[in-house]
Amino acid sequence: MTGHSPATIDGASLRDPAQFYAEVVAGCRPVIIRGLVTQWPITRAATHSDQALSAYLDQFAATGDVEAFIGSPQIKGTYYYNDDLAGFNFERRTMQLRDAIAAILSPPAMGDDTIYIGSIPAEAYLTGFAQANPMPLLAPAIAPRLWLGHASTVSAHYDTLDNLACVVAGERRFTLFPPDTIGNLYVGPIDHTMAGQPVSLAASSGDAGAYPRFAHARERMLVADLAAGDALYLPKLWWHKVEATAPVNGLVNYWWDAFAAGPDSxxxxxxxxxxxxxxxxxxxxxxxxxxxxxxxxxxxxxxxxxxxxxxxxxxxxxxxxxxxxxxxxxxxxxxxx
Structure with a gap:
């Protein structure tokens, strides 16, 4: 699958929120920000080794349950519906955060299964993490979330908030579709979803015969390849398929409404x-x-x-x-x- 790349800038060129909003956010288009979090302690730990990343996270991890996605070897890390869309091809399992991190960073603990945890709020589960890995481009009230797992594919979906996604371990490919391609994406149910938002069945299937209009969406597709230390600004309502391609992958993201006039969505x-x-x-x-x-x-x-x-x-x-x-x-x- 090919596609044009979003605009790319050097993270070192961004100094403060005002500049970030003016030069990146105001355009309402995806922007790759190279090297934005290369110097974060978590990125340096992950670059050193999985064991160093595990030890780094362990110093912040609080007691508490998280929901983990567990996939059998047959799904090859692609978390999706089962064939009749009635259920899913993975298991949801409640785990202690420390146990989930250990299972991800010590693969023999899971056998041949893959595991993935996502949207873990640092304020509740990683005490002190935000202060140790600061994001100067956003207001302090905008809190980070952690995503950690083995190689995986998350189906194309949208978020109703703006997103700054920072790769801290491994590699990620974001395949992006503009909001106005929604009619060519063959969107699934809005109330029976894997993780909250509906997904594009066409972008997940690749079956051109079943989804003929998807060819029009692919003509406008963007592809963003990110290494550890890179970030992607993703405006709200942009569809994104996310492939974590290394054996272990970590991401820290920030969700916020950049243009809200009040509390309503x-x-x-x-x-x-x-x-x-x-x-x-x-x-x-x-x-x-x-x-x-x-x-x-x-x-x-x-x-x-x-x-x-x-x-x-x-x-x-x-x-x-x-x-x-x-x-x-x-x-x-x-x-x-």
Missing amino acids: PYTALLLAMITMSERPLAERNAWRAFFDHYVFRQDGHPLAHLPPDKHGLLGPLRQNYGAIRARVMHLLRNLH
Whole structure:
């Protein structure tokens, strides 16, 4: 599988959050950041040996259960549905974090099975890790998460948050598809998933006969190959298939909403729009589309640009009106009759 590479910059050129936001995040496009975390202690430990990585993590690991994905040799590290999409081809197993780390970094402990743990919040499970491996490009409140496992493939999916993914051990390949290719990705169920988000069945299968429109998505595919120390900025809603290709692989990532005006997620609005609009007649859906384009997506600018700013009311600056609009929404939801 081939594809163009995202834009690439040198991590040493980024000095602070303002520059990171202006030069990387504002474009809403994936960017490879070479060498961003090469000097992190965890990256140096992993580069030395698996045993050094195990010892490094052990000094932070707190007591607590995590969910591990266990795969038999037959799946070759590709975590996915079973043939009828009713279940999955791997086992979920609750383990102590230290036991999971030991199983990953001491392969004989698992026999021929593979193991993978993901999205482990450092605040809860790795006390002091964030301070020892600081990320100066993000606000301190944006906390890291750890991903650790054997060679594996995670099916193409999207996240509803922006992502800074830092490879600290092994190698990773991200195969990326823009958000507007969703119609050509043959997306699976949204409520029966492997790890929260729906996946692209086409990007996982490779069966061109079953998924003919996938060829159009592949034409716009990007491929990012990362070594230990490299990072990828991945905007929200970009589809990404993640292949961890070394025998042992580790990643630290940060999720946050770079452009949030308040606590509510656009995904909440999407679900509400689904139940209020998706099965109305096409002509009515198109009418609502025009209103959404005018008031929400604003391709032609502010909907009240023809009025003085003091006449914009609820459509004035969002940071001033967020609470009032939210209160109106909650009132409407509570008074459905």
